[in-house]
Amino acid sequence: MPRCHALSLLLCTTLVPLLAAASTSTATRPANRPNIVLIITDDLGYGDVGVYGGTGAPTPRIDRLAAQGLRFNQAYAPSSTCTPSRYSMLTGEYAWRQPPAQTSILDGDAPLAIPPGTLTLPVLLRQAGYATGLLGKWHLGLGDGKTAVDFNGEIRPGPLEIGFDTAFFIPATVDRVPCVFIHDHRVHGLDPADPIQVSYLKRIGSDPVGHEHPELLKYGADRQHADTIINGISRIGHMSGGNAARWVDEDIADVLTRRAVRFIEENAQRPFFLHFGTHDPHVPRAPHPRFRGKSSSGIRGDAIVQIDWTVGEILDALDRHGLIDNTLVLFTSDNGPVLFDGYYDGATDAVGGHRPAGPLRGWKYLRYEGGTRVPLIARWPGHVPVGTTEQMFSLVDVLATTAALLEQPLPAGASSDSINLLPVLLGQTAAPIRDHVVQHGIGNVLALREGDWKYIPANADTATGIGRGADPRDTRFAQARNPEPQLYNLATDPGETRNLASAHPEILRKLAARLDEIRHRAGR
Ligand code: NG6
Ligand code: CA
Numbered sequence: 298m299p300r301c302h303a304l305s306l307l308l309c310t311t312l313v314p315l316l317a318a319a320s321t322s323t324a325t326r327p328a329n330r331p332n333i334v335l336i337i338t339d340d341l342g343y344g345d346v347g348v349y350g351g352t353g354a355p356t357p358r359i360d361r362l363a364a365q366g367l368r369f370n371q372a373y374a375p376s377s378t379c380t381p382s383r384y385s386m387l388t389g390e391y392a393w394r395q396p397p398a399q400t401s402i403l404d405g406d407a408p409l410a411i412p413p414g415t416l417t418l419p420v421l422l423r424q425a426g427y428a429t430g431l432l433g434k435w436h437l438g439l440g441d442g443k444t445a446v447d448f449n450g451e452i453r454p455g456p457l458e459i460g461f462d463t464a465f466f467i468p469a470t471v472d473r474v475p476c477v478f479i480h481d482h483r484v485h486g487l488d489p490a491d492p493i494q495v496s497y498l499k500r501i502g503s504d505p506v507g508h509e510h511p512e513l514l515k516y517g518a519d520r521q522h523a524d525t526i527i528n529g530i531s532r533i534g535h536m537s538g539g540n541a542a543r544w545v546d547e548d549i550a551d552v553l554t555r556r557a558v559r560f561i562e563e564n565a566q567r568p569f570f571l572h573f574g575t576h577d578p579h580v581p582r583a584p585h586p587r588f589r590g591k592s593s594s595g596i597r598g599d600a601i602v603q604i605d606w607t608v609g610e611i612l613d614a615l616d617r618h619g620l621i622d623n624t625l626v627l628f629t630s631d632n633g634p635v636l637f638d639g640y641y642d643g644a645t646d647a648v649g650g651h652r653p654a655g656p657l658r659g660w661k662y663l664r665y666e667g668g669t670r671v672p673l674i675a676r677w678p679g680h681v682p683v684g685t686t687e688q689m690f691s692l693v694d695v696l697a698t699t700a701a702l703l704e705q706p707l708p709a710g711a712s713s714d715s716i717n718l719l720p721v722l723l724g725q726t727a728a729p730i731r732d733h734v735v736q737h738g739i740g741n742v743l744a745l746r747e748g749d750w751k752y753i754p755a756n757a758d759t760a761t762g763i764g765r766g767a768d769p770r771d772t773r774f775a776q777a778r779n780p781e782p783q784l785y786n787l788a789t790d791p792g793e794t795r796n797l798a799s800a801h802p803e804i805l806r807k808l809a810a811r812l813d814e815i816r817h818r819a820g821r
Contacts, residue, residue, distance in 0.1 A: 339579035342634025344655025353594030353651025354601035358609035366676030376737035377668030389696035389712025405469035408442030419460030434574030474536035493539035502537020522639035546583035595647020635661040664738035682724030749788040752808035
């Protein structure tokens with residue numbers, strides 16, 4: 298069983314009466330209808346933020362948020378990559394229950410991963426009367442898959458068909474084409490006289506490509522990231538046209554942050570849900586020049602400074618509109634960190650003593666703790682206690698927890714992997730509710746943490762997910778060779794260094810059986 302931190306015990310025993318008192322005096326709306334601002338960063342690690350021990354970039358605004366709320370030390374992203382993690386968070390069902398082609402890292406022209414009609418987090422909130430907005434990273438596919446997505450016409454189904462009232466978003470990743478924002482159903486700022494074409498299979502148009510014209514690049518890239526050059530950065534995939542609509546990487550954070558502030562202003566009078574996905578500190582890293590050199594760990598650290606600025610702007614907007622007390626803010630990340638992810642931007646050399654995954658082993662893509670343990674900070678003054686907690690929380694639980702908060706029943710069979718952790722969020726229990734968490738690595742491999750024990754099944758020697766021309770420093774190689782099952786005790790060995798599989802065969806068997814049971818339990 299997870300250890301319950303002394304402070305959470307203290308919180309549970311001393312704060313609950315205070316919280317109850319506070320909730321009756323707050324605000325003009327029922328206490329179970331706070332606005333929800335969910336800030337989900339992209340590839341920010343467990344050790345990247347100051348309050349989590351990060352030393353590579355100052356993060357005073359995120360640290361202040363933590364000081365005003367609850368910091369989870371045992372929070373997990375459902376997967377070590379973006380698409381499956383976000384799928385799981387929005388649906389409450391582990392992505393690996395679906396076919397890999399639907400929920401593995403998606404290209405910019407892949408079909409929508411979540412079927413319209415699914416009970417999603419935004420659907421739930423919309424049903425409860427919330428305005429629902431998506432800003433920033435999406436990466437869950439577009440279109441029905443029957444015909445190719447036409448980026449010059451109506452792009453649907455997409456975020457609006459799975460519960461968002463409005464959306465202004467990056468279709469996949471910033472390293473993938475098309476390099477344009479989509480606003481609701483259309484490419485933002487598209488000149489119809491300059492139509493967009495996208496292909497991941499063949500070269501199209503006359504734009505230069507990175508592998509032929511390295512002299513045009515801000516920094517080099519491996520072959521996988523060396524197709525069409527846009528704004529001096531080569532991408533995965535080919536794109537032509539849409540010149541007026543192409544984003545400027547250095548301005549992405551500003552564009553999205555401005556829209557977040559506007560969304561808050563426009564919805565200040567009604568309950569709202571803002572799903573804000575930063576691009577930072579994902580590759581290609583191109584923080585605005587005003588943040589360059591503002592960290593001690595190079596370009597990736599500067600991108601983290603940019604995140605901190607973004608968070609500060611969003612929190613200031615809540616403050617200006619008097620919304621602090623009736624807004625639940627959640628700050629987290631979609632998967633673990635990575636230094637080298639295709640671009641030679643100097644991040645690996647500049648990291649110095651900063652440890653993006655903190656004391657944990659591994660990186661993005663992997664089942665080790667560093668791949669999926671993420672920062673999670675919750676703030677809702679007067680409701681969420683101030684302090685830290687050792688209770689486990691997976692982002693797959695956001696849905697059932699929100700449903701409980703809104704007192705909305707979940708239909709039988711929906712969101713089958715999501716656990717209601719509202720009592721944890723509100724500091725009403727010292728007893729652990731979630732006693733295990735499933736961790737998902739690239740190539741659809743799983744691991745199970747139960748209490749302090751961590752089990753990683755053996756897998757075939759396949760270079761899971763490693764594409765053409767991968768650089769040898771690609772962290773995905775670390776997962777490829779895993780002929781023996783692994784068992785770690787995270788209480789005594791948080792860095793997963795001593796494999797206890799042969800010392801504790803009975804624990805190994807028990808965890809293997811439980812993982813099997815979870816794996817075969819029917820999903821949605
Ligand atoms: C990988 C890309 C990587 C990144 C990742 C998605 C290669 C070699 N690497 O396939 O650069 O885009 O996909 O990251 O293509 S995620 O955070 O959105 O999951
Ligand atoms: Ca990510």
